[in-house]
Amino acid sequence: MATLYSKPADDEPAWWFVVSSDHLFLDAAGEVPFGCLQELSFPGLDEYRVVEIGELRERSCYLVMADYLDEQFTGGEFAPLRQLLAVEDMEKFAMAGRARQFSDFLNTHRFCGRCGARMQAIEWELAMHCNQCQHRCYPRVSPCIIVAIRKGDNILLAQGKRHKAGLHSILAGFVEAGESLEQALEREVYEEAGIRVKNIQYHLSQPWSFPHSLMMGFTAEWAEGELHIDPHELITGDWFAFDNLPMLPPEGTIARTLIDLSQKR
Known part of the structure:
Protein backbone atom coordinates (compact mmCIF):
# COMPACT_ATOMS: atom_id res chain seq x y z
CA MET A 1 0.00 0.00 0.00
CA ALA A 2 1.34 3.41 -0.89
CA THR A 3 1.42 6.12 1.76
CA LEU A 4 2.34 9.77 1.75
CA TYR A 5 5.61 9.91 3.59
CA SER A 6 8.28 12.38 4.61
CA LYS A 7 11.70 11.70 3.11
CA PRO A 8 13.61 8.75 4.60
CA ALA A 9 16.81 8.98 6.59
CA ASP A 10 19.79 10.14 4.58
CA ASP A 11 21.53 6.78 5.12
CA GLU A 12 18.64 4.54 4.04
CA PRO A 13 19.38 2.70 0.75
CA ALA A 14 16.30 2.96 -1.44
CA TRP A 15 15.01 3.07 -5.02
CA TRP A 16 14.15 6.56 -6.23
CA PHE A 17 11.47 7.02 -8.89
CA VAL A 18 11.65 10.72 -9.76
CA VAL A 19 8.70 11.47 -12.02
CA SER A 20 8.19 14.57 -14.14
CA SER A 21 5.05 14.45 -16.29
CA ASP A 22 5.48 11.24 -18.35
CA HIS A 23 9.26 11.17 -17.83
CA LEU A 24 11.37 9.31 -15.28
CA PHE A 25 14.80 10.36 -14.02
CA LEU A 26 17.46 7.76 -14.93
CA ASP A 27 21.08 7.82 -13.80
CA ALA A 28 24.10 7.95 -16.13
CA ALA A 29 23.81 4.19 -16.73
CA GLY A 30 20.17 4.52 -17.78
CA GLU A 31 18.90 2.92 -14.56
CA VAL A 32 16.51 3.92 -11.81
CA PRO A 33 18.68 5.56 -9.09
CA PHE A 34 19.40 3.40 -6.06
CA GLY A 35 21.25 4.41 -2.91
CA CYS A 36 21.24 6.70 0.09
CA LEU A 37 20.20 10.31 -0.30
CA GLN A 38 23.61 11.44 0.96
CA GLU A 39 25.24 9.54 -1.94
CA LEU A 40 22.99 10.75 -4.75
CA SER A 41 23.14 13.98 -6.73
CA PHE A 42 19.67 15.01 -5.63
CA PRO A 43 18.51 18.38 -4.37
CA GLY A 44 17.05 18.62 -0.88
CA LEU A 45 13.65 16.95 -0.94
CA ASP A 46 11.92 19.13 1.65
CA GLU A 47 10.03 21.03 -1.06
CA TYR A 48 9.06 17.91 -3.04
CA ARG A 49 6.17 15.55 -2.44
CA VAL A 50 7.64 12.15 -1.56
CA VAL A 51 5.48 9.02 -1.55
CA GLU A 52 6.48 5.56 -0.37
CA ILE A 53 5.08 3.25 -3.06
CA GLY A 54 6.27 -0.22 -2.07
CA GLU A 55 9.34 -2.43 -2.03
CA LEU A 56 11.63 -3.81 -4.71
CA ARG A 57 14.13 -6.51 -3.74
CA GLU A 58 13.58 -5.85 -0.04
CA ARG A 59 14.32 -2.12 -0.36
CA SER A 60 11.82 0.72 -0.11
CA CYS A 61 10.73 2.55 -3.24
CA TYR A 62 9.94 6.26 -3.21
CA LEU A 63 8.15 8.44 -5.72
CA VAL A 64 9.50 11.98 -5.92
CA MET A 65 7.19 14.35 -7.78
CA ALA A 66 9.43 16.74 -9.68
CA ASP A 67 8.74 19.84 -11.73
CA TYR A 68 8.81 19.52 -15.50
CA LEU A 69 12.24 18.09 -16.43
CA ASP A 70 13.59 19.51 -13.16
CA GLU A 71 17.19 20.66 -13.71
CA GLN A 72 18.04 20.30 -10.03
CA PHE A 73 18.39 16.54 -10.49
CA THR A 74 21.88 15.91 -11.87
CA GLY A 75 23.96 12.84 -12.66
CA GLY A 76 21.47 11.57 -15.24
CA GLU A 77 18.51 12.72 -17.28
CA PHE A 78 14.75 12.49 -17.56
CA ALA A 79 13.62 9.94 -20.15
CA PRO A 80 10.27 8.57 -21.35
CA LEU A 81 9.07 5.70 -19.18
CA ARG A 82 9.00 3.35 -22.18
CA GLN A 83 12.81 3.55 -22.27
CA LEU A 84 12.86 1.23 -19.25
CA LEU A 85 11.45 -1.56 -21.43
CA ALA A 86 14.86 -1.78 -23.10
CA VAL A 87 16.41 -2.66 -19.72
CA GLU A 88 14.30 -5.87 -19.69
CA ASP A 89 13.65 -5.64 -15.95
CA MET A 90 9.89 -5.92 -15.73
CA GLU A 91 9.80 -5.66 -11.93
CA LYS A 92 11.49 -2.29 -12.12
CA PHE A 93 9.34 -1.23 -15.07
CA ALA A 94 6.18 -2.17 -13.15
CA MET A 95 7.26 -0.12 -10.12
CA ALA A 96 8.14 2.82 -12.37
CA GLY A 97 4.68 2.57 -13.90
CA ARG A 98 3.17 2.56 -10.42
CA ALA A 99 5.11 5.72 -9.59
CA ARG A 100 3.93 7.47 -12.73
CA GLN A 101 0.30 6.52 -12.12
CA PHE A 102 0.42 7.80 -8.55
CA SER A 103 2.04 11.03 -9.69
CA ASP A 104 -0.66 11.54 -12.32
CA PHE A 105 -3.35 10.83 -9.74
CA LEU A 106 -2.05 13.33 -7.19
CA ASN A 107 -1.57 16.02 -9.84
CA THR A 108 -5.05 15.63 -11.32
CA HIS A 109 -7.01 15.39 -8.07
CA ARG A 110 -6.04 18.60 -6.31
CA PHE A 111 -9.65 19.77 -6.48
CA CYS A 112 -12.87 17.87 -5.88
CA GLY A 113 -14.70 16.76 -8.99
CA ARG A 114 -18.02 16.98 -7.15
CA CYS A 115 -17.96 20.39 -5.42
CA GLY A 116 -14.69 22.03 -6.56
CA ALA A 117 -13.13 22.41 -3.11
CA ARG A 118 -9.44 21.70 -2.59
CA MET A 119 -8.82 18.06 -1.73
CA GLN A 120 -6.57 16.76 1.02
CA ALA A 121 -4.24 13.77 0.91
CA ILE A 122 -5.03 10.83 3.17
CA GLU A 123 -1.94 9.97 5.20
CA TRP A 124 -2.55 6.22 5.68
CA GLU A 125 -3.48 5.29 2.09
CA LEU A 126 -3.10 6.72 -1.38
CA ALA A 127 -6.35 8.66 -1.68
CA MET A 128 -7.56 12.25 -1.91
CA HIS A 129 -10.46 13.39 0.27
CA CYS A 130 -12.76 16.40 0.13
CA ASN A 131 -13.58 17.64 3.62
CA GLN A 132 -16.44 19.75 2.28
CA CYS A 133 -18.59 17.10 0.59
CA GLN A 134 -16.78 13.93 1.84
CA HIS A 135 -15.97 12.73 -1.69
CA ARG A 136 -12.93 10.44 -1.77
CA CYS A 137 -10.92 9.41 -4.84
CA TYR A 138 -8.45 6.62 -5.49
CA PRO A 139 -6.06 6.13 -8.44
CA ARG A 140 -7.92 5.27 -11.61
CA VAL A 141 -7.43 1.89 -13.28
Missing part, protein backbone atom coordinates in the same frame (compact mmCIF):
# COMPACT_ATOMS: atom_id res chain seq x y z
CA SER A 142 -8.78 1.43 -16.83
CA PRO A 143 -9.40 -2.17 -17.97
CA CYS A 144 -8.15 -3.08 -21.45
CA ILE A 145 -8.14 -6.25 -23.50
CA ILE A 146 -5.19 -7.40 -25.59
CA VAL A 147 -5.45 -10.42 -27.86
CA ALA A 148 -3.22 -12.58 -30.04
CA ILE A 149 -5.27 -13.93 -32.97
CA ARG A 150 -4.11 -17.01 -34.83
CA LYS A 151 -5.15 -18.18 -38.31
CA GLY A 152 -3.53 -21.50 -39.10
CA ASP A 153 0.24 -20.95 -38.93
CA ASN A 154 -0.16 -17.17 -39.02
CA ILE A 155 -0.74 -14.46 -36.42
CA LEU A 156 -2.36 -11.06 -36.85
CA LEU A 157 0.11 -8.24 -36.12
CA ALA A 158 -0.33 -4.51 -36.60
CA GLN A 159 1.70 -1.35 -36.29
CA GLY A 160 0.03 1.28 -34.15
CA LYS A 161 0.53 5.00 -34.56
CA ARG A 162 2.35 5.17 -31.21
CA HIS A 163 4.61 2.21 -31.89
CA LYS A 164 8.33 2.45 -32.55
CA ALA A 165 9.00 2.44 -36.32
CA GLY A 166 8.85 -1.12 -37.62
CA LEU A 167 7.48 -2.63 -34.41
CA HIS A 168 4.38 -4.79 -34.79
CA SER A 169 2.15 -5.97 -31.96
CA ILE A 170 -1.25 -7.54 -31.33
CA LEU A 171 -4.60 -5.77 -31.06
CA ALA A 172 -5.72 -4.05 -27.87
CA GLY A 173 -8.42 -1.67 -26.72
CA PHE A 174 -10.30 -0.23 -23.75
CA VAL A 175 -13.32 -1.91 -22.21
CA GLU A 176 -16.39 0.31 -22.45
CA ALA A 177 -19.04 0.75 -19.76
CA GLY A 178 -21.44 -2.18 -19.61
CA GLU A 179 -19.21 -4.58 -21.58
CA SER A 180 -17.75 -7.89 -20.52
CA LEU A 181 -14.10 -8.51 -21.41
CA GLU A 182 -15.15 -10.92 -24.15
CA GLN A 183 -17.60 -8.43 -25.65
CA ALA A 184 -14.94 -5.72 -25.64
CA LEU A 185 -12.51 -8.08 -27.36
CA GLU A 186 -14.94 -9.01 -30.12
CA ARG A 187 -15.88 -5.36 -30.68
CA GLU A 188 -12.30 -4.07 -30.77
CA VAL A 189 -11.16 -6.81 -33.16
CA TYR A 190 -14.04 -6.12 -35.53
CA GLU A 191 -13.57 -2.34 -35.37
CA GLU A 192 -9.80 -2.45 -35.90
CA ALA A 193 -9.46 -5.44 -38.25
CA GLY A 194 -12.93 -6.26 -39.65
CA ILE A 195 -12.84 -9.94 -38.64
CA ARG A 196 -14.69 -12.22 -36.21
CA VAL A 197 -12.93 -14.52 -33.77
CA LYS A 198 -13.67 -17.75 -31.86
CA ASN A 199 -12.15 -19.89 -29.09
CA ILE A 200 -11.39 -16.88 -26.87
CA GLN A 201 -9.18 -17.85 -23.92
CA TYR A 202 -7.94 -15.69 -21.05
CA HIS A 203 -4.29 -16.13 -19.96
CA LEU A 204 -2.83 -13.32 -17.82
CA SER A 205 -2.87 -9.63 -16.95
CA GLN A 206 -0.30 -6.83 -16.67
CA PRO A 207 -0.45 -3.26 -15.33
CA TRP A 208 0.37 -0.84 -18.14
CA SER A 209 0.86 2.76 -17.08
CA PHE A 210 0.10 4.52 -20.37
CA PRO A 211 -1.51 6.19 -18.61
CA HIS A 212 -3.38 3.90 -16.18
CA SER A 213 -4.38 0.66 -17.89
CA LEU A 214 -4.71 -2.90 -16.66
CA MET A 215 -4.17 -5.16 -19.66
CA MET A 216 -6.10 -8.46 -19.69
CA GLY A 217 -4.51 -10.88 -22.14
CA PHE A 218 -6.30 -13.37 -24.39
CA THR A 219 -5.67 -15.64 -27.33
CA ALA A 220 -8.28 -16.32 -30.00
CA GLU A 221 -8.65 -17.85 -33.44
CA TRP A 222 -9.85 -16.32 -36.68
CA ALA A 223 -13.47 -17.30 -37.42
CA GLU A 224 -14.46 -15.32 -40.52
CA GLY A 225 -13.95 -12.14 -42.50
CA GLU A 226 -11.29 -10.40 -44.56
CA LEU A 227 -8.86 -7.97 -42.98
CA HIS A 228 -9.86 -4.30 -43.12
CA ILE A 229 -7.41 -2.36 -40.98
CA ASP A 230 -8.80 0.80 -39.37
CA PRO A 231 -6.55 3.67 -40.58
CA HIS A 232 -7.59 5.87 -37.65
CA GLU A 233 -6.09 3.42 -35.14
CA LEU A 234 -3.39 1.55 -37.05
CA ILE A 235 -0.76 2.27 -39.69
CA THR A 236 -0.75 -1.25 -41.11
CA GLY A 237 -1.65 -4.81 -40.20
CA ASP A 238 -1.50 -8.28 -41.73
CA TRP A 239 -1.19 -12.00 -41.13
CA PHE A 240 2.43 -13.04 -40.49
CA ALA A 241 3.85 -16.55 -40.57
CA PHE A 242 5.36 -17.62 -37.26
CA ASP A 243 8.65 -18.41 -39.02
CA ASN A 244 8.86 -14.92 -40.55
CA LEU A 245 7.83 -12.39 -37.89
CA PRO A 246 8.64 -8.65 -37.95
CA MET A 247 10.06 -6.67 -35.01
CA LEU A 248 8.07 -7.62 -31.91
CA PRO A 249 7.50 -6.08 -28.46
CA PRO A 250 10.30 -6.88 -25.98
CA GLU A 251 10.41 -9.94 -23.75
CA GLY A 252 8.40 -9.54 -20.56
CA THR A 253 5.59 -7.47 -22.06
CA ILE A 254 2.15 -9.03 -22.11
CA ALA A 255 2.01 -8.62 -25.90
CA ARG A 256 5.17 -10.68 -26.40
CA THR A 257 4.00 -13.32 -23.92
CA LEU A 258 0.74 -13.78 -25.82
CA ILE A 259 2.53 -13.96 -29.16
CA ASP A 260 4.80 -16.69 -27.79
CA LEU A 261 1.81 -18.57 -26.34
CA SER A 262 0.04 -18.48 -29.71
CA GLN A 263 3.13 -19.81 -31.46
CA LYS A 264 3.25 -22.85 -29.14
CA ARG A 265 -0.42 -23.81 -29.63
Whole structure:
Protein backbone atom coordinates (compact mmCIF):
# COMPACT_ATOMS: atom_id res chain seq x y z
CA MET A 1 0.00 0.00 0.00
CA ALA A 2 1.34 3.41 -0.89
CA THR A 3 1.42 6.12 1.76
CA LEU A 4 2.34 9.77 1.75
CA TYR A 5 5.61 9.91 3.59
CA SER A 6 8.28 12.38 4.61
CA LYS A 7 11.70 11.70 3.11
CA PRO A 8 13.61 8.75 4.60
CA ALA A 9 16.81 8.98 6.59
CA ASP A 10 19.79 10.14 4.58
CA ASP A 11 21.53 6.78 5.12
CA GLU A 12 18.64 4.54 4.04
CA PRO A 13 19.38 2.70 0.75
CA ALA A 14 16.30 2.96 -1.44
CA TRP A 15 15.01 3.07 -5.02
CA TRP A 16 14.15 6.56 -6.23
CA PHE A 17 11.47 7.02 -8.89
CA VAL A 18 11.65 10.72 -9.76
CA VAL A 19 8.70 11.47 -12.02
CA SER A 20 8.19 14.57 -14.14
CA SER A 21 5.05 14.45 -16.29
CA ASP A 22 5.48 11.24 -18.35
CA HIS A 23 9.26 11.17 -17.83
CA LEU A 24 11.37 9.31 -15.28
CA PHE A 25 14.80 10.36 -14.02
CA LEU A 26 17.46 7.76 -14.93
CA ASP A 27 21.08 7.82 -13.80
CA ALA A 28 24.10 7.95 -16.13
CA ALA A 29 23.81 4.19 -16.73
CA GLY A 30 20.17 4.52 -17.78
CA GLU A 31 18.90 2.92 -14.56
CA VAL A 32 16.51 3.92 -11.81
CA PRO A 33 18.68 5.56 -9.09
CA PHE A 34 19.40 3.40 -6.06
CA GLY A 35 21.25 4.41 -2.91
CA CYS A 36 21.24 6.70 0.09
CA LEU A 37 20.20 10.31 -0.30
CA GLN A 38 23.61 11.44 0.96
CA GLU A 39 25.24 9.54 -1.94
CA LEU A 40 22.99 10.75 -4.75
CA SER A 41 23.14 13.98 -6.73
CA PHE A 42 19.67 15.01 -5.63
CA PRO A 43 18.51 18.38 -4.37
CA GLY A 44 17.05 18.62 -0.88
CA LEU A 45 13.65 16.95 -0.94
CA ASP A 46 11.92 19.13 1.65
CA GLU A 47 10.03 21.03 -1.06
CA TYR A 48 9.06 17.91 -3.04
CA ARG A 49 6.17 15.55 -2.44
CA VAL A 50 7.64 12.15 -1.56
CA VAL A 51 5.48 9.02 -1.55
CA GLU A 52 6.48 5.56 -0.37
CA ILE A 53 5.08 3.25 -3.06
CA GLY A 54 6.27 -0.22 -2.07
CA GLU A 55 9.34 -2.43 -2.03
CA LEU A 56 11.63 -3.81 -4.71
CA ARG A 57 14.13 -6.51 -3.74
CA GLU A 58 13.58 -5.85 -0.04
CA ARG A 59 14.32 -2.12 -0.36
CA SER A 60 11.82 0.72 -0.11
CA CYS A 61 10.73 2.55 -3.24
CA TYR A 62 9.94 6.26 -3.21
CA LEU A 63 8.15 8.44 -5.72
CA VAL A 64 9.50 11.98 -5.92
CA MET A 65 7.19 14.35 -7.78
CA ALA A 66 9.43 16.74 -9.68
CA ASP A 67 8.74 19.84 -11.73
CA TYR A 68 8.81 19.52 -15.50
CA LEU A 69 12.24 18.09 -16.43
CA ASP A 70 13.59 19.51 -13.16
CA GLU A 71 17.19 20.66 -13.71
CA GLN A 72 18.04 20.30 -10.03
CA PHE A 73 18.39 16.54 -10.49
CA THR A 74 21.88 15.91 -11.87
CA GLY A 75 23.96 12.84 -12.66
CA GLY A 76 21.47 11.57 -15.24
CA GLU A 77 18.51 12.72 -17.28
CA PHE A 78 14.75 12.49 -17.56
CA ALA A 79 13.62 9.94 -20.15
CA PRO A 80 10.27 8.57 -21.35
CA LEU A 81 9.07 5.70 -19.18
CA ARG A 82 9.00 3.35 -22.18
CA GLN A 83 12.81 3.55 -22.27
CA LEU A 84 12.86 1.23 -19.25
CA LEU A 85 11.45 -1.56 -21.43
CA ALA A 86 14.86 -1.78 -23.10
CA VAL A 87 16.41 -2.66 -19.72
CA GLU A 88 14.30 -5.87 -19.69
CA ASP A 89 13.65 -5.64 -15.95
CA MET A 90 9.89 -5.92 -15.73
CA GLU A 91 9.80 -5.66 -11.93
CA LYS A 92 11.49 -2.29 -12.12
CA PHE A 93 9.34 -1.23 -15.07
CA ALA A 94 6.18 -2.17 -13.15
CA MET A 95 7.26 -0.12 -10.12
CA ALA A 96 8.14 2.82 -12.37
CA GLY A 97 4.68 2.57 -13.90
CA ARG A 98 3.17 2.56 -10.42
CA ALA A 99 5.11 5.72 -9.59
CA ARG A 100 3.93 7.47 -12.73
CA GLN A 101 0.30 6.52 -12.12
CA PHE A 102 0.42 7.80 -8.55
CA SER A 103 2.04 11.03 -9.69
CA ASP A 104 -0.66 11.54 -12.32
CA PHE A 105 -3.35 10.83 -9.74
CA LEU A 106 -2.05 13.33 -7.19
CA ASN A 107 -1.57 16.02 -9.84
CA THR A 108 -5.05 15.63 -11.32
CA HIS A 109 -7.01 15.39 -8.07
CA ARG A 110 -6.04 18.60 -6.31
CA PHE A 111 -9.65 19.77 -6.48
CA CYS A 112 -12.87 17.87 -5.88
CA GLY A 113 -14.70 16.76 -8.99
CA ARG A 114 -18.02 16.98 -7.15
CA CYS A 115 -17.96 20.39 -5.42
CA GLY A 116 -14.69 22.03 -6.56
CA ALA A 117 -13.13 22.41 -3.11
CA ARG A 118 -9.44 21.70 -2.59
CA MET A 119 -8.82 18.06 -1.73
CA GLN A 120 -6.57 16.76 1.02
CA ALA A 121 -4.24 13.77 0.91
CA ILE A 122 -5.03 10.83 3.17
CA GLU A 123 -1.94 9.97 5.20
CA TRP A 124 -2.55 6.22 5.68
CA GLU A 125 -3.48 5.29 2.09
CA LEU A 126 -3.10 6.72 -1.38
CA ALA A 127 -6.35 8.66 -1.68
CA MET A 128 -7.56 12.25 -1.91
CA HIS A 129 -10.46 13.39 0.27
CA CYS A 130 -12.76 16.40 0.13
CA ASN A 131 -13.58 17.64 3.62
CA GLN A 132 -16.44 19.75 2.28
CA CYS A 133 -18.59 17.10 0.59
CA GLN A 134 -16.78 13.93 1.84
CA HIS A 135 -15.97 12.73 -1.69
CA ARG A 136 -12.93 10.44 -1.77
CA CYS A 137 -10.92 9.41 -4.84
CA TYR A 138 -8.45 6.62 -5.49
CA PRO A 139 -6.06 6.13 -8.44
CA ARG A 140 -7.92 5.27 -11.61
CA VAL A 141 -7.43 1.89 -13.28
CA SER A 142 -8.78 1.43 -16.83
CA PRO A 143 -9.40 -2.17 -17.97
CA CYS A 144 -8.15 -3.08 -21.45
CA ILE A 145 -8.14 -6.25 -23.50
CA ILE A 146 -5.19 -7.40 -25.59
CA VAL A 147 -5.45 -10.42 -27.86
CA ALA A 148 -3.22 -12.58 -30.04
CA ILE A 149 -5.27 -13.93 -32.97
CA ARG A 150 -4.11 -17.01 -34.83
CA LYS A 151 -5.15 -18.18 -38.31
CA GLY A 152 -3.53 -21.50 -39.10
CA ASP A 153 0.24 -20.95 -38.93
CA ASN A 154 -0.16 -17.17 -39.02
CA ILE A 155 -0.74 -14.46 -36.42
CA LEU A 156 -2.36 -11.06 -36.85
CA LEU A 157 0.11 -8.24 -36.12
CA ALA A 158 -0.33 -4.51 -36.60
CA GLN A 159 1.70 -1.35 -36.29
CA GLY A 160 0.03 1.28 -34.15
CA LYS A 161 0.53 5.00 -34.56
CA ARG A 162 2.35 5.17 -31.21
CA HIS A 163 4.61 2.21 -31.89
CA LYS A 164 8.33 2.45 -32.55
CA ALA A 165 9.00 2.44 -36.32
CA GLY A 166 8.85 -1.12 -37.62
CA LEU A 167 7.48 -2.63 -34.41
CA HIS A 168 4.38 -4.79 -34.79
CA SER A 169 2.15 -5.97 -31.96
CA ILE A 170 -1.25 -7.54 -31.33
CA LEU A 171 -4.60 -5.77 -31.06
CA ALA A 172 -5.72 -4.05 -27.87
CA GLY A 173 -8.42 -1.67 -26.72
CA PHE A 174 -10.30 -0.23 -23.75
CA VAL A 175 -13.32 -1.91 -22.21
CA GLU A 176 -16.39 0.31 -22.45
CA ALA A 177 -19.04 0.75 -19.76
CA GLY A 178 -21.44 -2.18 -19.61
CA GLU A 179 -19.21 -4.58 -21.58
CA SER A 180 -17.75 -7.89 -20.52
CA LEU A 181 -14.10 -8.51 -21.41
CA GLU A 182 -15.15 -10.92 -24.15
CA GLN A 183 -17.60 -8.43 -25.65
CA ALA A 184 -14.94 -5.72 -25.64
CA LEU A 185 -12.51 -8.08 -27.36
CA GLU A 186 -14.94 -9.01 -30.12
CA ARG A 187 -15.88 -5.36 -30.68
CA GLU A 188 -12.30 -4.07 -30.77
CA VAL A 189 -11.16 -6.81 -33.16
CA TYR A 190 -14.04 -6.12 -35.53
CA GLU A 191 -13.57 -2.34 -35.37
CA GLU A 192 -9.80 -2.45 -35.90
CA ALA A 193 -9.46 -5.44 -38.25
CA GLY A 194 -12.93 -6.26 -39.65
CA ILE A 195 -12.84 -9.94 -38.64
CA ARG A 196 -14.69 -12.22 -36.21
CA VAL A 197 -12.93 -14.52 -33.77
CA LYS A 198 -13.67 -17.75 -31.86
CA ASN A 199 -12.15 -19.89 -29.09
CA ILE A 200 -11.39 -16.88 -26.87
CA GLN A 201 -9.18 -17.85 -23.92
CA TYR A 202 -7.94 -15.69 -21.05
CA HIS A 203 -4.29 -16.13 -19.96
CA LEU A 204 -2.83 -13.32 -17.82
CA SER A 205 -2.87 -9.63 -16.95
CA GLN A 206 -0.30 -6.83 -16.67
CA PRO A 207 -0.45 -3.26 -15.33
CA TRP A 208 0.37 -0.84 -18.14
CA SER A 209 0.86 2.76 -17.08
CA PHE A 210 0.10 4.52 -20.37
CA PRO A 211 -1.51 6.19 -18.61
CA HIS A 212 -3.38 3.90 -16.18
CA SER A 213 -4.38 0.66 -17.89
CA LEU A 214 -4.71 -2.90 -16.66
CA MET A 215 -4.17 -5.16 -19.66
CA MET A 216 -6.10 -8.46 -19.69
CA GLY A 217 -4.51 -10.88 -22.14
CA PHE A 218 -6.30 -13.37 -24.39
CA THR A 219 -5.67 -15.64 -27.33
CA ALA A 220 -8.28 -16.32 -30.00
CA GLU A 221 -8.65 -17.85 -33.44
CA TRP A 222 -9.85 -16.32 -36.68
CA ALA A 223 -13.47 -17.30 -37.42
CA GLU A 224 -14.46 -15.32 -40.52
CA GLY A 225 -13.95 -12.14 -42.50
CA GLU A 226 -11.29 -10.40 -44.56
CA LEU A 227 -8.86 -7.97 -42.98
CA HIS A 228 -9.86 -4.30 -43.12
CA ILE A 229 -7.41 -2.36 -40.98
CA ASP A 230 -8.80 0.80 -39.37
CA PRO A 231 -6.55 3.67 -40.58
CA HIS A 232 -7.59 5.87 -37.65
CA GLU A 233 -6.09 3.42 -35.14
CA LEU A 234 -3.39 1.55 -37.05
CA ILE A 235 -0.76 2.27 -39.69
CA THR A 236 -0.75 -1.25 -41.11
CA GLY A 237 -1.65 -4.81 -40.20
CA ASP A 238 -1.50 -8.28 -41.73
CA TRP A 239 -1.19 -12.00 -41.13
CA PHE A 240 2.43 -13.04 -40.49
CA ALA A 241 3.85 -16.55 -40.57
CA PHE A 242 5.36 -17.62 -37.26
CA ASP A 243 8.65 -18.41 -39.02
CA ASN A 244 8.86 -14.92 -40.55
CA LEU A 245 7.83 -12.39 -37.89
CA PRO A 246 8.64 -8.65 -37.95
CA MET A 247 10.06 -6.67 -35.01
CA LEU A 248 8.07 -7.62 -31.91
CA PRO A 249 7.50 -6.08 -28.46
CA PRO A 250 10.30 -6.88 -25.98
CA GLU A 251 10.41 -9.94 -23.75
CA GLY A 252 8.40 -9.54 -20.56
CA THR A 253 5.59 -7.47 -22.06
CA ILE A 254 2.15 -9.03 -22.11
CA ALA A 255 2.01 -8.62 -25.90
CA ARG A 256 5.17 -10.68 -26.40
CA THR A 257 4.00 -13.32 -23.92
CA LEU A 258 0.74 -13.78 -25.82
CA ILE A 259 2.53 -13.96 -29.16
CA ASP A 260 4.80 -16.69 -27.79
CA LEU A 261 1.81 -18.57 -26.34
CA SER A 262 0.04 -18.48 -29.71
CA GLN A 263 3.13 -19.81 -31.46
CA LYS A 264 3.25 -22.85 -29.14
CA ARG A 265 -0.42 -23.81 -29.63
